[in-house]
Amino acid sequence: MNTNQKIAKVHLTSRFRQLLVAILSVSFGISMYIAMNSFMAGVNNIQTEITFTTMSHIKIYNDLSEEITPIIPKPNDSNTILMVNNARNIQYTQGIKNADAIKNELLNLPEINGVALQLNEKVFIRNGVSNTSASLSGIETVNENKLFETSKYIINGNLSELDKRSDGIILGVGLAQTIGVKVGNTISVLTSEGVSKTFKIIGLLESGSKVRDKTSALITIQTARQLFSKNKSYATDVLANTYDYNNASEVAEKVRQLTGYKVESWQEGNSQLESSSLLRDILAIAVSLTILIVAGFGIYNIMNMTVNEKIKEIAILKAMGFNGKDVIEIFLTQSVAIGLIGGFVGLFLGNVIVQMLDIVTFKIASQNTLPVAYRLKDYLLAFSFGLIITLIAGYLPSRKASKVDPVEILRG
Amino acid sequence: MNAISINNINKHFYDPVEFQVLKDISFDVKKGEFVAVTGKSGSGKSTLLYLLSTMDTQYDGKIEINGTELTGLSQNELAKFRNEQIGFVFQFHFLLPEFTVLDNVMLPALKLNKKSKDEIEAEAIASLHLLGLKGNEHKKASKISGGQQQRVAIARALINSPSIIMGDEPTGNLDSKNTNIVFDVFKELAKERGQTIIAVTHDDEFAANCDRIIEMSDGKIIRQ
Numbered sequence: 314m315n316t317n318q319k320i321a322k323v324h325l326t327s328r329f330r331q332l333l334v335a336i337l338s339v340s341f342g343i344s345m346y347i348a349m350n351s352f353m354a355g356v357n358n359i360q361t362e363i364t365f366t367t368m369s370h371i372k373i374y375n376d377l378s379e380e381i382t383p384i385i386p387k388p389n390d391s392n393t394i395l396m397v398n399n400a401r402n403i404q405y406t407q408g409i410k411n412a413d414a415i416k417n418e419l420l421n422l423p424e425i426n427g428v429a430l431q432l433n434e435k436v437f438i439r440n441g442v443s444n445t446s447a448s449l450s451g452i453e454t455v456n457e458n459k460l461f462e463t464s465k466y467i468i469n470g471n472l473s474e475l476d477k478r479s480d481g482i483i484l485g486v487g488l489a490q491t492i493g494v495k496v497g498n499t500i501s502v503l504t505s506e507g508v509s510k511t512f513k514i515i516g517l518l519e520s521g522s523k524v525r526d527k528t529s530a531l532i533t534i535q536t537a538r539q540l541f542s543k544n545k546s547y548a549t550d551v552l553a554n555t556y557d558y559n560n561a562s563e564v565a566e567k568v569r570q571l572t573g574y575k576v577e578s579w580q581e582g583n584s585q586l587e588s589s590s591l592l593r594d595i596l597a598i599a600v601s602l603t604i605l606i607v608a609g610f611g612i613y614n615i616m617n618m619t620v621n622e623k624i625k626e627i628a629i630l631k632a633m634g635f636n637g638k639d640v641i642e643i644f645l646t647q648s649v650a651i652g653l654i655g656g657f658v659g660l661f662l663g664n665v666i667v668q669m670l671d672i673v674t675f676k677i678a679s680q681n682t683l684p685v686a687y688r689l690k691d692y693l694l695a696f697s698f699g700l701i702i703t704l705i706a707g708y709l710p711s712r713k714a715s716k717v718d719p720v721e722i723l724r725g
Numbered sequence: 726m727n728a729i730s731i732n733n734i735n736k737h738f739y740d741p742v743e744f745q746v747l748k749d750i751s752f753d754v755k756k757g758e759f760v761a762v763t764g765k766s767g768s769g770k771s772t773l774l775y776l777l778s779t780m781d782t783q784y785d786g787k788i789e790i791n792g793t794e795l796t797g798l799s800q801n802e803l804a805k806f807r808n809e810q811i812g813f814v815f816q817f818h819f820l821l822p823e824f825t826v827l828d829n830v831m832l833p834a835l836k837l838n839k840k841s842k843d844e845i846e847a848e849a850i851a852s853l854h855l856l857g858l859k860g861n862e863h864k865k866a867s868k869i870s871g872g873q874q875q876r877v878a879i880a881r882a883l884i885n886s887p888s889i890i891m892g893d894e895p896t897g898n899l900d901s902k903n904t905n906i907v908f909d910v911f912k913e914l915a916k917e918r919g920q921t922i923i924a925v926t927h928d929d930e931f932a933a934n935c936d937r938i939i940e941m942s943d944g945k946i947i948r949q
Contacts, residue, residue: 316835320821327823629819632780633833633881634808636801720781723815724771 317639320630321646324619332651335615339655339699340662342608346601346695347663352670353597354691355684357590359677361558364586366461366520368579369429369552370561371568373415375408376575408432409574412548418571419553424564426556429456430548432537438484438530439501439509440492447488447530449502451537460554463518463531469496470516475533482512486519487527502530502540510540602698609702616648616710627714628722637715644714648707652700659699660692726792728889728921729754729777734786736772746772747784748944756888759915760923761932764941770925773941774893777923778813779803791888808837812882814924816894818874820866826853826877827862834884845884852880856910872903879910890914892924896931908934 325332384400409415416428432451437444454472458464464472467483475481482500484492494500496514503509512532520526532540538547551574555564558579565578580587620627627640635643664687673683729752736747746769754760762770775781776788779795782803788795791810795803807813820829830849834840840848853862856876861869866877875898882890890911896904908931914920915936924935932938940948 316832316838319835320832323821323823323828625819626821629821630832631804632778632807632813632815632819634804634806634836636804638801639836720775723780723819724775 317635317642318646321643321650324623324643325647325650328619331615331619335612335651336655336658338608338611339652339703340659342601342605342702343656343659343695343699344663344666345604346698347660347691348666348670349597349601350691350695351663351667351685351687352683353593354686354688357593358686359680359684360586360590360593363521363677364579364583365554365558366466367522367525368583369460370555370558370579371553371565372577372579372582373409373551373553373568373572373574374549374577375406377407408543408547408549409551410544411546412551413546415551415572415574419551419568422564422567424555424557424560424567426554427456427459428551428553429453429460430534431457431550431552432534432541432543432547433549434504434537434541436505436530437503438488438492439503440494440498443492445488445492446528447484448528449530449532449537451532451534451540453534460552466518466520467516468519472516472531474515475531478513478515479533479536480510480512481515481532483516483518483531484514485526485529486517487523488530489514489517491527504540506541508540508542601695605695605698605702608699609706612648612651612703613706613709616644616707617713619647620644620710620714624714624717624722627717628719631717631719632723640715640717641708641711644711645704645707648703648711649700651707652703655703656696656699660696663692663695726756727753727789728756728758728791729923730789731777732787732789734773734776734784734788736769736776736784746944747776750786750944750946752939752946752949754921754923756921757915757919758921758923759911759936760921760939761935761937762923762925762939762941763927763929763932768941769944770941771893774891774923774925778811778891779807808833809885810888812885812887812890814875814878814882814890814892814895816897818871818878818898820874820877820881822865822867824866825863826858826866826869829866829877830880830884833881837885849880849884852883853877856880857906872899872906875899875903875907876910879907883914889921889923892922892926894925894927896926896928904928904931 384397385395388395412430416430419425419428430453434449436447436449438447454475458472470483472483475483482502484494489495492500494514496516499511499513501509501511518526518529518531534548538545555561561578562580565576565581569576630640667685667687670683671685674681675683677684732751734747734750735745738744738746750773762774764770776784786796793806795806798806821832824832827846827849830852831845834845834848835842850862853859856879858873858876858880861873866874869877875895879895896907899907911922911924912934915922926932938948939946
C-alpha cells in the first residue's frame with residue numbers, strides 16, 4: 314500500500330458512519346439489481362414453461378388452405394371465357410399419412426429432443442341427455458409426456474392407464490364439471506362422421522389453462538385412429554421439441570426440407586411471446602439500473618462532502634509536495650474501496666433476498682413458490698455496473714480536489 | 726551559490742480591482758542565514774513568501790532556489806521540488822487531524838520515498854525529541870496543545886532535510902513561552918545544521934534576534 318492509499322485508508326476509517334452509509338447505498342443498489350433481475354428471469358422462465366406445456370417448439374401439420382389448385386386451368390387463347398361457380402376443392406388427403414416416417418427423420422436431427430404424434434379432432438361427448446363439444450386428442454402417452462410432462466397435470470388417475478385400457482379417456486376438469494361426471498363414470502364420444510364409442514373416465518386433466526381444461530379429452534392415438542378409421546401411421550400433428558427453444562426457427566427451416574407439410578416454429582405462431590419476454594427483461598434492467606444510478610448520486614454526494622470538509626488537508630498535502638495526481642489517487646481509492654466492499658456486500662444481500670423470495674408461497678403453473686432464477690450473469694453485471702457507477706461518482710469530486718489551489722485555501 | 730535569489734519580482738492582484746502588491750523585488754539569501762521579513766499588514770510579505778514557496782506561480786520576474794530556476798516549471802515539477810527542498814511552517818499548524826503526530830511528521834518523507842519507512846520513522850522520532858515532544862508520538866494530532874501542534878508542524882517541515890525552511894508567522898499563534906522554544910529551535914537549526922530560514926513575522930523581538938531583517942512597505946523593500 315503506497316502513501317496515497319494509506320492516507321485514503323485513514324480517511325475512510327476515521328469516519329466510520331459515513332463509510333457505512335456509502336457502502337450501504339451501493340449494496341442496496343446492487344442487491345436490488347440482482348433481486349429484480351432474478352425475479353424477472355424466474356417469471357420469464359415460468360412464462361416459457363406455461364407456454365410450452367401445451368405448445369411444442371415445432372409443429373408439422375397439413376395446412377389445408379394452402380395451394381388451392383384451380384379446378385380448370387385458365388384457357389390460353391383469348392377467344393374463350395372461363396366461368397366456374399361454387400368451386401369446391403375436395404381434398405383427398407387430410408392430416409399426415411405417414412407420420413411415423415416423418416417422426417423418424419426428425420429424431421435423426423441432432424437438435425431435436427423429442428417427437429410426439431397427435432390425432433386431434435372435434436367431437437361431441439354425450440352423458441345421458443347432455444351433449445358437450447370437446448377437442449379430442451389422440452396421443453402417444455410416452456412421447457407426449459416427454460414433450461409436455463403431461464402426467465404432472467393428471468389428477469385422480471394416471472396417464473399411463475390410457476395404454477392399459479383401450480376405452481380409457483381423460484377429461485379436462487372443466488369439461489368433466491360441465492358434463493357432470495367424475496372418474497369412474499362412462500361417457501359416449503360422437504365423431505363428426507357419426508361414429509360413437511363408449512369410454513370410461515380414468516383420470517382428469519388440470520393443466521392450469523382454463524380453456525384447455527374445459528375442452529380437452531385425451532385418449533391413445535391408436536384408439537383415436539380406430540375411432541376415425543385411419544391407418545396405423547396416421548396423425549394430424551407432428552410435434553417436436555428442440556434442446557434449446559431459442560433456435561426453433563432455424564431447426565424448422567431444416568425440417569422444411571424434409572417434408573411438404575407445413576412446418577411452423579413457436580416463434581412464427583406466437584411472436585407476442587418473445588416480445589413480452591423481452592419487454593419484461595428491459596423493464597427489470599431499466600428499473601434496477603435506475604436504482605444503481607441513484608446510489609451513484611449518493612456516492613457522488615458523499616465524496617463531494619468529504620472533499621469539501623478536507624479542503625484544508627488537501628491544501629496542506631499539496632504544500633508538502635503531493636501533486637494533483639496524488640490527490641486524485643487518494644480520493645479515488647476511497648471511492649473504489651466503497652465500490653468494492655459495497656459490491657460484495659450487495660452480491661451477498663442480493664442472493665439472500667432472492668432466496669427469501671424463493672420460499673414465498675405462490676401458486677403458478679407447476680410452482681408453489683415465487684419463481685426466481687439464479688444466474689451468474691446477473692451477479693457479474695450487477696457488480697460491474699456498481700463498480701463503474703461508483704468510479705464515475707468518485708472521480709468527479711477527486712478531480713475537483715486535485716485542482717485545489719493551496720495558496721487560496723491556506724491564506725484564507 | 727545563494728540559497729535564494731530573486732530578481733525583479735512584480736505581482737498584481739486583479740480581484741476586486743487591479744492592485745500591484747509586489748513592486749520590483751530583488752534580494753538574495755545566503756545559505757545558513759536566518760532571515761526575518763517584516764512590515765505592516767498588507768505590505769506584501771506573505772505574498773512574497775508564497776511565491777518563494779513555489780505554491781504561487783502568478784508573477785513576473787525570476788526566482789532561483791539553490792541554483793535551480795523555478796520560474797516556468799510545471800505544477801508537478803514544482804510539487805516535487807517543494808517535497809524535496811522546502812519545509813513550510815504556517816501560522817496555523819495545519820496538521821492532518823485524523824493521523825497521529827508521528828504519521829503527520831513522516832508524511833512528506835513517505836511521499837518523497839527516498840528512504841525506507843524505518844529510517845523515516847527513526848528520523849521523525851529524533852526530530853520530535855529535538856522539539857521536546859517525546860512521548861507524544863502516537864497521540865492523534867488533534868489531541869495535543871496548540872504549542873505542541875506547532876512544534877509538530879516544524880518537525881514535519883524538517884523531515885526531508887530541506888535546504889530552506891519558510892515560515893509564515895510561525896509563532897503568530899503561540900504564547901511567549903512557546904514562541905521562545907520555536908525561535909531557539911530555528912536558531913539552532915541555522916547555526917548547527919546550516920539550515921537557511923526565512924520567516925515572515927510581526928514579532929519585532931523575534932525579528933531582532935535573527936541574522937538579518939528584510940523590511941517591506943507597500944510592496945517594496947525598504948531595508949535589507
